[in-house]
Amino acid sequence: xxxxxxxxxxxxxxxxxxxxxxxxxxxxxxxxxxxxxxxxxxxxxxxxxxxxxxxxxxxxxxxxxxxxxxxxxxxxxxxxxxxxxxxxxxxxxxxxxxxxxxxxxxxxxxxxxxxxxxxxxxxxxxxxxxxxxxxxxxxxxxxxxxxxxxxxxxxxxxxxxxxxxxxxxxxxxxxxxxxxxxxxxxxxxxxxxxxxxxxxxxxxxxxxxxxxxxxxxxxxxxxxxxxxxxxxxxxxxxxxxxxxxxxxxxxxxxxxxxxxxxxxxxxxxxxxxxxxxxxxxxxxxxxxxxxxxxxxxxxxxxxxxxxxxxxxxxxxxxxxxxxxxxxxxxxxxxxxxxxxxxxxxxxxxxxxxxxxxxxxxxxxxxxxxxxxxxxxxxxxxxxxxxxxxxxxxxxxxxxxxxx
Numbered sequence: 001x002x003x004x005x006x007x008x009x010x011x012x013x014x015x016x017x018x019x020x021x022x023x024x025x026x027x028x029x030x031x032x033x034x035x036x037x038x039x040x041x042x043x044x045x046x047x048x049x050x051x052x053x054x055x056x057x058x059x060x061x062x063x064x065x066x067x068x069x070x071x072x073x074x075x076x077x078x079x080x081x082x083x084x085x086x087x088x089x090x091x092x093x094x095x096x097x098x099x100x101x102x103x104x105x106x107x108x109x110x111x112x113x114x115x116x117x118x119x120x121x122x123x124x125x126x127x128x129x130x131x132x133x134x135x136x137x138x139x140x141x142x143x144x145x146x147x148x149x150x151x152x153x154x155x156x157x158x159x160x161x162x163x164x165x166x167x168x169x170x171x172x173x174x175x176x177x178x179x180x181x182x183x184x185x186x187x188x189x190x191x192x193x194x195x196x197x198x199x200x201x202x203x204x205x206x207x208x209x210x211x212x213x214x215x216x217x218x219x220x221x222x223x224x225x226x227x228x229x230x231x232x233x234x235x236x237x238x239x240x241x242x243x244x245x246x247x248x249x250x251x252x253x254x255x256x257x258x259x260x261x262x263x264x265x266x267x268x269x270x271x272x273x274x275x276x277x278x279x280x281x282x283x284x285x286x287x288x289x290x291x292x293x294x295x296x297x298x299x300x301x302x303x304x305x306x307x308x309x310x311x312x313x314x315x316x317x318x319x320x321x322x323x324x325x326x327x328x329x330x331x332x333x334x335x336x337x338x339x340x341x342x343x344x345x346x347x348x349x350x351x352x353x354x355x356x357x358x359x360x361x362x363x364x365x366x367x368x369x370x371x372x373x374x375x376x377x378x379x380x381x382x383x384x385x386x387x388x389x390x391x392x393x394x395x396x397x398x399x400x401x402x403x
Contacts, residue, residue: 040110040111041109041110042072042073042110042112043071043105043110043112043114044072044073045070045071045116047071051123052120052123054093054122055127056125056132057127057131059089064084064103066081068082080107081106083104084103085103088101091122094244095245096124096126096247100119101119101120101122102117103119104118126245127247129246138241138253141165141179142165144179145183149183153193153198154217156217157196158199158201158249158250160195161197161234161258162252162254163254163255163256163257163258164241167254171257174319187263187266190260190263191258191259193217194218194220194258194259196216197217198215199215202250203243203244203252206232206252207231207232211225220260222235235258238255238256241255279325279329280301283333293388298341298389298390299340299390300341301391302374303391303394304336304377304393305395307395316328334358336357340389342355343384344372344392345382347372347379347392348367350365351366351367351372362400375399377397378395379394
């Protein structure tokens with residue numbers, strides 16, 4: 001058996017000498033390559049760069065280190081290059097807290113079996129409200145408004161709702177005012193106070209406490225509801241663009257102005273009264289109704305209040321003066337006028353009833369829960385006007401079934 005075995009080996013070797021030589025050569029090459037790889041030092045520890053401390057909103061005036069020191073498995077140290085995932089000047093400093101930037105170790109003279117990383121630790125200390133306003137580029141107009149606003153309650157501000165620059169521009173365009181004129185109006189004080197709260201409303205509180213009511217500095221409710229995307233809506237309609245928590249304050253940038261009904265009324269009153277009177281007389285003249293008035297005829301006008309007209313003009317993307325001058329306004333007013341004089345008391349007593357506007361539209365008069373309505377718009381006031389008739393103030397522009 002030994003002879004046969006030895007003979008078999010001999011035959012195998014003699015018969016396949018070339019293949020055996022090739023196999024031995026391949027093994028030798030692999031062993032040499034392995035030996036070379038095994039001789040490269042391994043990184044056992046990264047000597048991390050010193051932590052960086054910034055103040056919220058500060059722009060760093062230096063860059064991340066381009067290399068770091070590492071300790072190898074043989075105890076020696078080596079300085080190697082780092083490829084950081086982001087630069088320090090691109091780092092967002094608007095939020096305070098402790099953050100880290102990672103970097104990949106670069107080089108061929110070592111191995112990194114543990115996939116160790118360079119880590120730059122950054123601590124951002126909370127900034128002040130003045131710091132935030134000084135660095136904001138989202139709403140420079142509101143920054144100007146806030147700095148110019150003088151009020152004893154301003155010292156109580158804990159949370160600011162800041163409208164976007166586009167939202168402020170839209171309101172200025174609607175009111176046909178520049179910013180300086182806007183800030184000198186009677187409505188400026190209540191408008192600013194409506195954007196301020198003495199409550200500490202953090203980003204987390206705002207996002208998790210929905211729906212909610214918060215007191216503004218006019219002791220009126222700022223209503224927060226849940227939007228269609230699950231995020232909170234401020235004043236029931238404005239989306240949050242960004243929230244920033246500061247040392248002792250909170251800022252929430254929103255996509256519109258908080259405009260309460262009384263603020264709207266004040267804002268439009270100076271533009272509204274004279275222009276409205278002139279426009280009504282012009283419409284009556286164009287429709288040939290002045291002669292009727294001269295001969296003793298009376299009319300009843302369901303007149304939307306100023307806030308209702310402002311809201312309607314905004315929906316139509318018009319300024320108030322553009323709306324008053326438009327042909328659409330003439331049709332709108334005639335649809336709110338009826339021949340004959342009807343007081344609120346008479347309408348209440350005779351409700352329900354249907355009246356016909358000059359345009360032929362039907363105006364349904366109803367009573368619900370003690371309130372008087374015209375096509376679902378609530379009648380809020382009654383005024384007798386000499387040589388014209390009765391003006392009934394309503395809280396919305398009338399809508400008709402065919403609209």
